[in-house]
Structures are given as structure tokens and as C-alpha cells.
Amino acid sequence: MFKDVNILKTEVLSDNWYTLRKITFEYKKKNGEVITQTREAYDRGNGATILLYNQEKKTVILTRQFRLPTYTNGNQSGMMIEACAGLLDKDNAEDCIRRETEEETGYVVKDVKKIFEAYMSPGSVTEILYFFIAAYSKDMKVSEGGGVDHEEENIEVLEMLFDDALEMVNNGEIKDAKTIMLLQYLRLQGIL
Numbered sequence: 118m119f120k121d122v123n124i125l126k127t128e129v130l131s132d133n134w135y136t137l138r139k140i141t142f143e144y145k146k147k148n149g150e151v152i153t154q155t156r157e158a159y160d161r162g163n164g165a166t167i168l169l170y171n172q173e174k175k176t177v178i179l180t181r182q183f184r185l186p187t188y189t190n191g192n193q194s195g196m197m198i199e200a201c202a203g204l205l206d207k208d209n210a211e212d213c214i215r216r217e218t219e220e221e222t223g224y225v226v227k228d229v230k231k232i233f234e235a236y237m238s239p240g241s242v243t244e245i246l247y248f249f250i251a252a253y254s255k256d257m258k259v260s261e262g263g264g265v266d267h268e269e270e271n272i273e274v275l276e277m278l279f280d281d282a283l284e285m286v287n288n289g290e291i292k293d294a295k296t297i298m299l300l301q302y303l304r305l306q307g308i309l
């Protein structure tokens with residue numbers, strides 16, 4: 118029986134660091150007509166991201182790092198202010214985000230709360246991103262953070278007032294989608 122979607126052919130166009138596939142498929146439209154389409158899909162795995170917040174100090178922890186793709190598309194310095202995030206290895210999203218939090222920010226947080234998940238670029242990138250928040254305090258800081266040396270991550274850790282971060286969304290200094298979603302979530306929920 119023909120389903121609404123039927124994959125006919127998958128070609129790997131590139132599998133250097135991540136995988137770019139060209140997929141030809143049949144798709145049944147609402148009116149019953151079956152059409153054949155080809156689409157490219159970039160598979161870089163799935164990811165997790167977290168916003169650390171402190172309700173007493175009214176602060177959040179963010180990171181700053183060079184992001185080459187943005188440099189090629191209008192971001193003059195290539196630097197991006199982002200919530201801590203990382204790609205899932207074989208571990209689940211919560212274990213991954215705890216590990217990334219320690220590696221990138223130097224904090225070992227206690228309770229992490231999953232708030233939602235989202236496809237960040239559904240027309241071209243397969244990735245689903247798992248979103249978390251966690252309270253942080255000074256005593257949870259165990260190291261400088263900054264990322265893993267062998268992965269050549271050069272990550273700066275920023276602690277800033279939540280209101281300043283929201284203002285940076287308004288004035289365009291923060292332009293990363295996951296970070297904007299997390300900051301807005303904290304305000305919408307009345308957490309900060």
C-alpha cells in the first residue's frame with residue numbers, strides 16, 4: 118500500500134564532517150495526486166541547548182564564539198552570543214546537556230528542566246534541538262569552561278543581566294534563534 122510519503126532514492130552528496138543527502142520521494146497531496154519531488158537534507162545529528170539563570174542576581178550565563186557560517190552571511194565579526202549548546206553523541210539529551218554545560222560554561226548544575234524541542238530549520242536541516250533551563254549559583258562553578266581543547270573550541274563565558282540580554286535581542290546583538298527562544302521563555306514564564 119502506498120503511504121503518503123514513499124522514499125524512492127537517497128544519494129549521499131557529501132559525507133565529510135556531517136552528511137548531505139539528496140532524496141527523491143513520492144508525496145501524496147491532499148487531493149490524492151501523487152507527485153515526485155527531490156530535496157536535499159543536511160544531517161548533522163541532533164542537539165541540546167540550555168539557559169542557566171540566577172533569580173537572585175537576575176542574571177543568565179551565555180557564551181560567545183566564532184561561527185564561520187554566519188561570517189559568510191552578513192555577520193561581520195563572525196562572533197555569536199549563544200546559550201550553551203552541543204551536539205548529542207550517543208548519550209541522551211539530558212546527559213549531553215549536563216556534559217556540555219560543564220565543558221562550555223564550567224558549571225555543574227543540579228536540576229535541569231526540559232522545556233520543549235524544536236526543528237530549527239525544517240526545510241533543509243534534519244536536526245531536532247532539545248531545550249533545557251537550569252538554575253545556577255556561584256558554588257556550582259567548578260572550572261573556567263571554554264570548551265574542549267581537542268575540539269578547538271574557543272568559547273568565552275558571559276554572565277549578564279537578564280534584562281541586558283533581552284535588550285540585546287531587541288537591538289540585534291543577539292541573533293541566535295535558540296538563545297532568543299530561551300530568553301523569551303524565561304520572561305513568558307515569569308522566571309526572570
Ligand SMILES: Nc1nc2c(ncn2[C@@H]2O[C@H](COP(=O)(O)OP(=O)(O)O[C@H]3O[C@H](CO)[C@@H](O)[C@H](O)[C@@H]3O)[C@@H](O)[C@H]2O)c(=O)[nH]1
Binds near residue numbers: 165166204269
Ligand atoms: N573540524 C571541524 N569541526 C567542526 C565542523 N563543524 C563543526 N565543527 C566543530 O564541532 C564542534 C561541535 O561542538 P558542539 O558544542 O557539540 O556543537 P555546537 O556547534 O555548539 O552545536 C550547537 O549549536 C548549533 C548552532 O546553534 C546547533 O545547531 C546545535 O544543535 C547545537 O545546539 C564545534 O567546535 C564546531 O566548531 C567541521 O566541519 N569541521
Ligand SMILES: [Mg+2]
Binds near residue numbers: 201202203204221
Ligand atoms: Mg557548543
